[in-house]
Amino acid sequence: DTEVTQTPKHLVMGMTNKKSLKCEQHMGHRAMYWYKQKAKKPPELMFVYSYEKLSINESVPSRFSPECPNSSLLNLHLHALQPEDSALYLCASSQDPGGGSDTQYFGPGTRLTVL
């Protein structure tokens, strides 16, 4: 089973709202990732959690706040977003952080629209 689940599938929020995206995997993977994908562009890395600790933050604005409550869950808390933050947000997980041939498996994504 290589399933990563993400909720919600779609989210519409105003610029003053606070919302959260959720990601879950039950493959025993020790690394989890958030990517952002704008329309007609490739995914871009935002954050990496390795063994439940934040290991990479790709200079993401503080209005995006990641959280890894345990090894199976990854959240992305959203606050005071801008319309340009509208995108597909993808979660991924992998078995062996730092391993040369480690494979990432992606969830279906959350389509976020900021009004």
Added chain:
Amino acid sequence: DAKTTQPTSMDCAEGRAANLPCNHSTISGNEYVYWYRQIHSQGPQYIIHGLKNNETNEMASLIITEDRKSSTLILPHATLRDTAVYYCIVRVRAGANNLFFGTGTRLTVIP
């Protein structure tokens, strides 16, 4: 960091083999080549990866040149469901696990 170059788009007739090239001339000796694909508005799907030797699985074959400066993903019998953007990725930042997605190749399988 090794980067990749892929054609922007390709067409393939249904039932024929689709051969998708990728150049990665600055690849380091310990960097793997990964292939993912993304069907419209879905999450990227892992296809295959390799280091030096050619690899095959139930989805595709990966042919890596001896100098490792290029590779080809082969879908042996393309179907309409293989229409997608295909990304060739070389792992960057040894010790980290992030993937750098280039612009990819948009493969269209034609009936």
